[in-house]
Amino acid sequence: MMNVHLMHNNSASNRPVLEVANLKKHFVIGKSFFGGKPLTKLKAVDGVSFAIGAGKTLGLVGESGCGKSTVGKTILRLYNPTEGSIRVLDQEISALKPKAMRDVRRSLQMIFQDPYASLDPQMTVGRIISEALEIHGLPKGQSHASRVKELLSLVGLDPVVANRRPKEFSGGQRQRIGIARALAVEPKVLVCDEPISALDVSIQAQVINLLQRLQDELGLTYLFIAHDLGVVRHFSDRVAVMYLGGIVEIADRDRLYADPLHPYTKALLSAIPVPDPDVEQQRRRILLRGELPSPLNPPLGCRFHTRCPFATDRCREEVPALVAVAPGQEVACHYWQELRGVEGRPNQSILETEK
Amino acid sequence: MTFVQPATSTQQARRPFRIPRGAGKAIGGGAVLLIIVVACFLSPWITPYPPNAVKLSARLMPPVFAGGSFEHLLGTDEVGRDILSRVMMGGSTSLSIGVLAVVVSTAIGSLMGLVAGYFGRFFDAVITIAAEIQLALPSMLIIFFFLAVIGPNIITIALVLALSDWVLYARMVRARTMVERARDYVAAAKVLGAGHGRIIFNHLWPNVLPTILVVSMISLGGVILSESALSYLGLGVQRPWPSWGRMVADGQQRLQVAWWISVCPAAAIATVVFCANLLGDGLRQLWKVE
Amino acid sequence: MMNAHVRTEASEAARPASSLLEVKNLTTEFRTERGTVRSLHSVSFGLGEGEALGLVGESGCGKSVTALSIMGLLPQPAGRIVSGEILFNGVDLTKLSDREMEAVRGKDIALIFQDALTSLNPVLTIERQITEAARRHLGLSPAAARRRAIEFLDLVGIPAPDKRISDYPHQFSGGMRQRVMIAMALVCGPRLLIADEPTTALDVTIQAQILELLQRLRKELSMALIMITHDLGVVAGIADRVNVMYAGHVVETGMVRQIFKNASHPYTAGLLGSIPKLDSIRGSKLQSIKGTPPDLANPPPGCPFTPRCSHAFDKCAEPPPRSSPEPAHAAECWLLEAGVNTADSRGLS
Numbered sequence: 001m002m003n004v005h006l007m008h009n010n011s012a013s014n015r016p017v018l019e020v021a022n023l024k025k026h027f028v029i030g031k032s033f034f035g036g037k038p039l040t041k042l043k044a045v046d047g048v049s050f051a052i053g054a055g056k057t058l059g060l061v062g063e064s065g066c067g068k069s070t071v072g073k074t075i076l077r078l079y080n081p082t083e084g085s086i087r088v089l090d091q092e093i094s095a096l097k098p099k100a101m102r103d104v105r106r107s108l109q110m111i112f113q114d115p116y117a118s119l120d121p122q123m124t125v126g127r128i129i130s131e132a133l134e135i136h137g138l139p140k141g142q143s144h145a146s147r148v149k150e151l152l153s154l155v156g157l158d159p160v161v162a163n164r165r166p167k168e169f170s171g172g173q174r175q176r177i178g179i180a181r182a183l184a185v186e187p188k189v190l191v192c193d194e195p196i197s198a199l200d201v202s203i204q205a206q207v208i209n210l211l212q213r214l215q216d217e218l219g220l221t222y223l224f225i226a227h228d229l230g231v232v233r234h235f236s237d238r239v240a241v242m243y244l245g246g247i248v249e250i251a252d253r254d255r256l257y258a259d260p261l262h263p264y265t266k267a268l269l270s271a272i273p274v275p276d277p278d279v280e281q282q283r284r285r286i287l288l289r290g291e292l293p294s295p296l297n298p299p300l301g302c303r304f305h306t307r308c309p310f311a312t313d314r315c316r317e318e319v320p321a322l323v324a325v326a327p328g329q330e331v332a333c334h335y336w337q338e339l340r341g342v343e344g345r346p347n348q349s350i351l352e353t354e355k
Numbered sequence: 356m357t358f359v360q361p362a363t364s365t366q367q368a369r370r371p372f373r374i375p376r377g378a379g380k381a382i383g384g385g386a387v388l389l390i391i392v393v394a395c396f397l398s399p400w401i402t403p404y405p406p407n408a409v410k411l412s413a414r415l416m417p418p419v420f421a422g423g424s425f426e427h428l429l430g431t432d433e434v435g436r437d438i439l440s441r442v443m444m445g446g447s448t449s450l451s452i453g454v455l456a457v458v459v460s461t462a463i464g465s466l467m468g469l470v471a472g473y474f475g476r477f478f479d480a481v482i483t484i485a486a487e488i489q490l491a492l493p494s495m496l497i498i499f500f501f502l503a504v505i506g507p508n509i510i511t512i513a514l515v516l517a518l519s520d521w522v523l524y525a526r527m528v529r530a531r532t533m534v535e536r537a538r539d540y541v542a543a544a545k546v547l548g549a550g551h552g553r554i555i556f557n558h559l560w561p562n563v564l565p566t567i568l569v570v571s572m573i574s575l576g577g578v579i580l581s582e583s584a585l586s587y588l589g590l591g592v593q594r595p596w597p598s599w600g601r602m603v604a605d606g607q608q609r610l611q612v613a614w615w616i617s618v619c620p621a622a623a624i625a626t627v628v629f630c631a632n633l634l635g636d637g638l639r640q641l642w643k644v645e
Numbered sequence: 646m647m648n649a650h651v652r653t654e655a656s657e658a659a660r661p662a663s664s665l666l667e668v669k670n671l672t673t674e675f676r677t678e679r680g681t682v683r684s685l686h687s688v689s690f691g692l693g694e695g696e697a698l699g700l701v702g703e704s705g706c707g708k709s710v711t712a713l714s715i716m717g718l719l720p721q722p723a724g725r726i727v728s729g730e731i732l733f734n735g736v737d738l739t740k741l742s743d744r745e746m747e748a749v750r751g752k753d754i755a756l757i758f759q760d761a762l763t764s765l766n767p768v769l770t771i772e773r774q775i776t777e778a779a780r781r782h783l784g785l786s787p788a789a790a791r792r793r794a795i796e797f798l799d800l801v802g803i804p805a806p807d808k809r810i811s812d813y814p815h816q817f818s819g820g821m822r823q824r825v826m827i828a829m830a831l832v833c834g835p836r837l838l839i840a841d842e843p844t845t846a847l848d849v850t851i852q853a854q855i856l857e858l859l860q861r862l863r864k865e866l867s868m869a870l871i872m873i874t875h876d877l878g879v880v881a882g883i884a885d886r887v888n889v890m891y892a893g894h895v896v897e898t899g900m901v902r903q904i905f906k907n908a909s910h911p912y913t914a915g916l917l918g919s920i921p922k923l924d925s926i927r928g929s930k931l932q933s934i935k936g937t938p939p940d941l942a943n944p945p946p947g948c949p950f951t952p953r954c955s956h957a958f959d960k961c962a963e964p965p966p967r968s969s970p971e972p973a974h975a976a977e978c979w980l981l982e983a984g985v986n987t988a989d990s991r992g993l994s
């Protein structure tokens with residue numbers, strides 16, 4: 001019923017605004033300038049592809065350390081990609097020089113997770129926001145001040161706060177300042193890296209409502225990184241689930257929540273606590289054994305096989321490709337068909353799974 | 356977490372005013388230091404007597420609190436020169452050298468530290484090696500060497516002292532820069548398209564500045580002591596310009612009969628070192644610098 | 646609803662007889678640079694034998710201070726108990742000497758923290774850390790203490806506990822460390838376990854493991870549990886009773902169904918409305934609470950929620966009394982006094 005906005009059947013007029021193909025980012029660990037120690041590769045992101053249409057939101061979820069932030073930061077070229085392509089508004093940016101990249105940054109901005117670390121403590125709020133205008137040579141002087149005021153009221157802050165410093169604000173207010181700064185250059189695409197996970201519950205809702213209103217008013221496109229599946233469900237058109245550097249399932253949001261196909265997605269969905277005692281007392285959790293393996297030494301074959309209740313020998317050898325299994329749904333599991341409708345092995349004792 | 360909203364600002368005003376930690380130290384140390392600095396730098400105009408004026412009728416007079424007269428508050432030396440005037444005069448020399456040395460070493464050191472800490476890799480390696488070499492060399496020997504070759508005057512002494520001190524700043528600023536560089540506000544500036552220069556000077560520098568100021572206050576004391584030591588060894592500023600170190604050295608032969616000739620400049624050195632440390636420590640607490 | 650009532654009455658009836666913990670009018674203060682902060686305002690609640698109490702609220706509302714007060718671990722000299730009683734088995738813990746408190750702590754009441762890495766000593770093997778309490782409180786011999794430690798490591802699901810017991814904390818992953826912490830807390834057989842955000846630092850799939858473990862252990866060892874968390878979902882799954890805290894006050898208390906299905910305090914209702922519902926429509930607005938929590942050095946007079954409350958009226962400038970809309974359920978709000986049901990009027994705001 002909601003499938004009208006499937007993004008993969010783009011017509012020429014509705015090409016994706018942000019498109020990432022086979023993106024890889026490998027960090028080299030233990031490297032000193034003079035060489036020496038043998039180098040180890042940490043494959044933080046290892047072949048991620050997705051596309052987001054204009055004015056849409058893609059939610060990117062997964063456990064901490066699975067590479068979500070690295071995807072975001074690589075798209076913004078805070079890291080140089082090891083491999084793969086990043087297209088923003090039909091321009092390939094994965095190898096752009098800093099000068100050319102500066103122009104791209106006018107359409108591509110980011111909101112950070114930690115509202116305490118992401119604002120320069122020595123600058124006033126006005127300076128923080130107008131710096132963007134300075135860098136991009138936007139009209140100077142009086143007009144900067146009025147633009148700052150405009151942006152502050154856009155994000156729901158009183159414009160008189162422009163001459164205060166960040167330490168005078170609470171987490172939620174700082175996050176609004178961060179949003180105003182990102183909006184100063186009138187971007188088209190906003191990468192939001194866990195913009196609410198550092199905030200209190202009652203403040204989270206305020207920021208979500210703000211981001212949603214801005215999307216409606218300004219037609220923004222979001223890559224919304226989060227680990228809270230409830231929030232992502234509320235916020236996204238499509239959802240991608242990441243595990244250990246790769247996307248294991250990507251689907252339109254209603255599909256993903258109604259009919260998850262990858263065993264990891266199923267476990268993740270069953271693990272979120274629901275604020276309803278009736279639901280909580282009835283539901284059966286799929287308990288995964290063990291923890292996220294180290295990305296320094298990822299499992300061969302299917303990345304998930306060390307924790308998957310259904311792993312077979314094939315899974316330990318053969319890497320499952322991300323394949324389209326239904327309109328708007330792609331999954332990377334050899335056995336998705338067989339496992340359809342199977343919940344996992346609920347109520348396994350932790351002791352059993354642990355050993 | 357504290358926060359200020361327009362709505363709560365009236366409530367804020369009602370809160371009883373409290374003196375923040377470290378403010379007392381900073382204000383006390385800073386005030387005394389300021390008085391001494393002003394008195395010394397204005398010495399050409401405000402000394403009670405010309406500092407080099409010989410007055411044989413009033414030789415070896417003790418300070419007023421040791422039985423002397425109010426004419427010469429801190430007494431006179433063996434040729435009747437007024438000690439107070441000479442301490443003020445000497446202070447302008449010693450303090451000029453101290454301040455100049457600190458400014459130069461701070462400037463070099465923080466620039467090196469910022470560059471090494473921000474860019475890392477090549478620059479870091481080069482600057483770290485330079486610092487290691489500097490630390491490995493016996494600094495007093497270098498100082499002797501330079502002073503012997505160039506000859507001591509205020510500028511050369513200040514530069515030579517700065518040369519041995521920059522490493523201190525470079526290391527500290529580098530460490531602080533590496534911490535700040537990893538914070539998200541730097542990433543945010545990059546995302547906005549800020550260049551290296553803007554990030555270093557508009558973002559990193561203001562954030563490491565409190566640390567730099569605290570350390571420079573504490574090292575000001577050290578530099579003044581070093582300068583005194585050089586003068587004491589005869590490598591400092593040459594006669595007839597008095598500096599505190601030289602005055603202590605000159606008065607030494609007469610310590611038995613006229614202790615005040617050495618003790619007064621020594622006390623001045625001690626006061627300045629103490630106040631600078633106090634100010635530095637107060638600022639450290641006030642700004643919560645480690 | 647019916648169901649809830651049955652449960653309510655049963656436990657209400659049972660509670661006074663077997664009341665394990667009774668906190669009465671507990672008020673605490675901290676002296677800080679910014680003045681005296683009253684972190685708990687006359688907090689009262691009870692906990693029956695084997696019962697699970699959820700303590701929820703936003704950061705800084707006093708959840709941890711409640712836990713630390715019960716444990717006698719308020720940071721000295723900044724913090725102190727101003728007034729109130731903490732009756733554990735009828736004994737007032739606030740009146741015990743440090744010596745006597747040490748005998749209770751770890752033996753009868755145990756505490757686990759959010760951050761297992763910082764609360765384990767990095768330079769001691771976990772054997773040393775687990776057996777220490779067992780030897781001190783239970784007077785076990787080293788060999789017996791070791792056997793007991795291995796038994797508990799096994800209980801919390803550490804594989805090969807006889808080998809892992811001689812490892813150091815850093816050799817365990819985050820979820821495993823939290824299990825070790827739980828084993829350490831349980832080794833003396835406490836009657837009350839206080840868990841202060843035990844899963845906040847963990848990922849959801851690991852959180853699910855730990856919650857399941859706590860549930861199981863609570864039943865097996867029939868021990869009471871105070872679960873501190875800001876996650877209403879966690880509370881819904883594990884608690885029998887819930888205290889909702891705001892700015893140092895317990896603003897609402899009740900059985901878990903009463904809180905989630907029939908919230909009476911506007912703050913509770915607002916918190917529940919802030920969470921995206923499973924069936925929420927994409928793009929719909931979340932019902933958020935305006936503003937931010939008050940500065941505890943300067944709380945608003947009267948009801949602490951006044952500046953953010955969409956129902957606030959003139960009476961709210963005075964401290965609201967505690968009133969009870971149904972058995973076992975109470976809230977501090979003037980609306981209840983006036984007989985208005987917040988849950989019904991929520992739509993109007």
Ligand SMILES: Nc1ncnc2c1ncn2[C@@H]1O[C@H](COP(=O)(O)OP(=O)(O)OP(=O)(O)O)[C@@H](O)[C@H]1O
Nearest residue numbers: 675677684703704705706707708709710720723941
């Ligand atoms: N050691 C301390 N010194 C001064 N004030 C303190 C101290 N510990 C706690 N407080 C104050 O007491 C109040 C309650 O703090 P508490 O730690 O109980 O909050 P909390 O509900 O556990 O929050 P969180 O969810 O962040 O853990 C806060 O205002 C806090 O600033």
Ligand SMILES: Nc1ncnc2c1ncn2[C@@H]1O[C@H](COP(=O)(O)OP(=O)(O)O)[C@@H](O)[C@H]1O
Nearest residue numbers: 027042044063064065066067068069070071295
């Ligand atoms: N700058 C870096 N250098 C080395 N490793 C990194 C760096 N940034 C992230 N990583 C590693 O990459 C992996 C993915 O990290 P990240 O993208 O931050 O995860 P997430 O955002 O999903 O929590 C982690 O193992 C992390 O330790």
Ligand code: SF4
Nearest residue numbers: 302305308315333334
């Ligand atoms: S491929 Fe195998 S191991 Fe991987 S998710 Fe599917 S069943 Fe599990």
Ligand code: SF4
Nearest residue numbers: 948951954961978979
């Ligand atoms: S007492 Fe008043 S301000 Fe407080 S919650 Fe009730 S209605 Fe709102």
Ligand SMILES: [Mg+2]
Nearest residue numbers: 065068069194
């Ligand atoms: Mg992250």
Ligand SMILES: [Mg+2]
Nearest residue numbers: 708709710841
């Ligand atoms: Mg706490």
